[in-house]
Amino acid sequence: MPLMNRTFEIPRRSVECKLCALKLTAGDYYYSFLDSLTAVPERHDFCMSCWEKEGKERAGSHGFWKARSAMKSPPVPPSKRKAMRALSLLKEYTGAPLCEAEQFILALYLARKKVLALRSEISAERGIYQYYEVVETSEMIPVKAIELSSLDFTNLQAAIAKKLADETS
Numbered sequence: 001m002p003l004m005n006r007t008f009e010i011p012r013r014s015v016e017c018k019l020c021a022l023k024l025t026a027g028d029y030y031y032s033f034l035d036s037l038t039a040v041p042e043r044h045d046f047c048m049s050c051w052e053k054e055g056k057e058r059a060g061s062h063g064f065w066k067a068r069s070a071m072k073s074p075p076v077p078p079s080k081r082k083a084m085r086a087l088s089l090l091k092e093y094t095g096a097p098l099c100e101a102e103q104f105i106l107a108l109y110l111a112r113k114k115v116l117a118l119r120s121e122i123s124a125e126r127g128i129y130q131y132y133e134v135v136e137t138s139e140m141i142p143v144k145a146i147e148l149s150s151l152d153f154t155n156l157q158a159a160i161a162k163k164l165a166d167e168t169s
């Protein structure tokens with residue numbers, strides 16, 4: 001397993017509120033933040049009322065987000081299958097240093113498709129990492145933010161399109 005993958009692995013959303021242990025079930029809203037001061041960014045999830053009481057304060061200057069536990073997942077419509085392939089491609093690539101630009105472009109694509117949601121940006125030694133959440137499963141995927149020229153972007157997009165096409169054949 002690539003080293004980076006381990007370093008930045010973040011547990012998916014906990015099943016319960018960090019403070020009162022209320023189960024966060026389908027359809028519940030909750031608040032989360034990433035504590036980036038720990039060696040490995042640590043995720044904190046709160047139910048709505050604990051967030052108001054204490055969570056907000058704990059989050060301090062860390063970026064936080066509000067989200068809703070996924071409802072039962074419906075069957076994937078054909079229009080979304082390509083996005084699902086892109087997601088598994090991104091997961092395979094997480095941590096492979098040579099493919100950072102491709103990861104970044106895949107993440108942008110998936111965010112546009114609302115499969116991923118950008119939750120947090122954290123500066124690390126090697127640059128800025130964006131933490132995307134897989135909306136359906138609450139998994140977090142760290143992606144290094146890359147400066148791309150429009151030329152790189154077009155080339156990489158074509159390369160990714162080819163990889164996605166290859167997977168179906």
Ligand SMILES: [Zn+2]
Binds near residue numbers: 019021022048050
């Ligand atoms: Zn709570």
